[in-house]
Amino acid sequence: MSNALGILPSAAARAAPGKAPRAATPMAFVQAMVAAYAARGLDATAALHLAQITPDSVAHSGARITAAQMEAMSEAAMRELDDEALGCFRRALPWGSYGMLARASLSAPSLGVALKRWCRHHALLTDDVALALHTEGDAARLALTADRQPGALTEFCVVSVLRNVLGLACWLVDSRIPLQGARFPYPEPAHGDAYRLLFDGPAEFDQPHAALHLDARYLALPIRRDEAAMSQMLQRALPLTVLPYRRDRLLVQRVRQALVSQPLNSHNADELAAQLNLSARTLHRQLKEEGASLQTLKDTVRRDRATELLQRTNRPVKQVALAAGFRNEKSFIRAFKGWTGMSPGAWREQG
Missing domain, CATH: 1.10.10.60 (Homeodomain-like)
Structure with missing residues (x-):
């Protein structure tokens, strides 16, 4: 079972009971994982098969897959590559890396402290990207800058890291955290509409750096999870970002x-x-x-x-x-x- 956090679409992309799952995840994310396999001289065929994705369909950039397919592909790739970052960074993140970060944030008294710990500890895993939490009045900004551009994997890397931390933040305080906006340091991709599912709030592209903007009052919310809940969550962390967080505590x-x-x-x-x-x-x-x-x-x-x-x-x-x-x-x-x-x-x- 996976103990990494996922980059699946939001709950809006989940199928209603009795309906077929909605294919909303861009194929570009699968292409990035296939590229990670190739960079290490490995074959992604087995992982694609587990996710019921045909090798021929991977080449179609405009194609979409379901959240379940993305979960299956991601978990298989993490295991075969032994890399929870799925090739985003120069150094692989061994199995359990993101679980370790999540546990280190669990004892924080508030979400703000937990996120600052996450940013600080993430830097111990890789220096390819830097995370920082900034507050000014009622505004908060979680910024991501790339010290070394991850090349063709730029989009996948940015989306992965930001979705990971946002999904964990919502889970820690058991609350929806609506975003006031999200910024990305690359041109809007052809699948730009998927960003509305991945990141609540308006998205801006071609920005100097990546960032999530939110109401700073959410940072004062107390952590509502304990070690038992953490252990259970880490058994199935990949779907974390598709949980229907209806409750908005603010x-x-x-x-x-x-x-x-x-x-x-x-x-x-x-x-x-x-x-x-x-x-x-x-x-x-x-x-x-x-x-x-x-x-x-x-x-x-x-x-x-x-x-x-x-x-x-x-x-x-x-x-x-x-x-x-x-x-x-x-x-x-x-x-x-x-x-x-x-x-x-x-x-x-x-x-």
């Missing part, structure tokens, strides 16, 4: 922040969900799982904003309504009466 905070910072652009679920890179249906479902509702959060944020403005300023009620996120004064007055039992004007005079 979603309520992110929704509240969006409502506060952009009240005029958050009138309905579709507008708000678009800001958070979610569908409206997913937004409602995940909030429900967190014991919250969009309407309740909207009411709380608007009420707090309105009462603050009424209490601390002399703005007309119409301006207060707009600043609190209402489209018009009439709807604001109706909502305010529902909250307090009186009109905004009467509440201001009383208080």
Whole structure:
């Protein structure tokens, strides 16, 4: 069984019950593994057979395979090459290398500390790439720079390393970690659409270096796994990145922040969900799982904003309504009466 982390597509690429698996993984990743075999004078035929990938199909760059095929191919290649990096680096990473890194991060008190440990320890395995975690205010960036370009394997190397660390991060805190963006140091490939499945959030290419951008508040989340969970996970780590991480432990905070910072652009679920890179249906479902509702959060944020403005300023009620996120004064007055039992004007005079 594998104890390395995988670069499989996200849960969106998984087949619904009763439906055939969706082929979403680019054949380019298989080509990279076949190239790793060739570089070591080995034949990838057996691994391709295990993954039910015909040798002829490998040459078709536009072809796609399923997550299960990618898992089978990756595990076979790791064993035959004795390299959990699948040829990405000049020096092979022996079986158990990434499991060792994962265990070293397990005792960290928070995700931020765990990721910093991962970056530091990864440098002990290879100097072909360097990982670093940077934070500035509410923004965090996990950057990858290549000290020595891995040549034709550049894309596969970058995607592998970043998917590994992102998958582990989600698992450690048992939470979806939505990305605000992802950057890559090469032109957009023909299979660029697959990046939306691999990396949540907008992708930019031809950048100076690779990086994942996320809300820094996720770094403060505590580690929710223990040694027993780690041992079990490492038995089947390759599918780690396709687990349906529905729970987003910061979603309520992110929704509240969006409502506060952009009240005029958050009138309905579709507008708000678009800001958070979610569908409206997913937004409602995940909030429900967190014991919250969009309407309740909207009411709380608007009420707090309105009462603050009424209490601390002399703005007309119409301006207060707009600043609190209402489209018009009439709807604001109706909502305010529902909250307090009186009109905004009467509440201001009383208080």
